[in-house]
Amino acid sequence: QQQVKQSPQSLIVQKGGISIINCAYENTAFDYFPWYQQFPGKGPALLIAIRPDVSEKKEGRFTISFNKSAKQFSLHIMDSQPGDSATYFCPRTSGSARQLTFGSGTQLTVLP
């Protein structure tokens, strides 16, 4: 199964700062690299996703970048806000049904 290695496990950023979360993967046999955002007591929600043939995708303050040589993709949150405080996951599709498998996640806290 594809292993998910996400870093850091937790991140504290000042309001207005840049939050950077990384996700390493083992091979490129996937067609879609997503980031999910989860607020406490709520279900995860797809935030942004990138195809491996695209190096970068930006949606508002959120940018996902893909580094094929490093086997890593990253989530950048520009001008971080306290409302961005959540847990961020980069799940993989793996297993016989290619089901969504979550790693440990990154808990982001944006200080006011």
Add this chain to the structure above:
Amino acid sequence: DTEVTQTPKHLVMGMTNKKSLKCEQHMGHRAMYWYKQKAKKPPELMFVYSYEKLSINESVPSRFSPECPNSSLLNLHLHALQPEDSALYLCASSKYTGSAEAFFGQGTRLTVV
């Protein structure tokens, strides 16, 4: 409508009770999932339904019994649970299995007393 609706939002049940969790989606998705999430942990997959047939059971104890009555509904029947089964139970759906885009419900917060 891009919602996955779960009921109830909260449930407290005794260890001898039988209860059911319900999940509904009207996006035409053919894959539906049950996940269990403990506090400060990632969601853990329990069951996968594809075209209304159970395709994955991640070694879940038999006290959890899934059911997919039709393409829009997913149930999770609970019986003789243990206190350690207390968790947030999440339902999700996607167009097909293998899709990286899944839609999650708000979850049912289950407490077993």
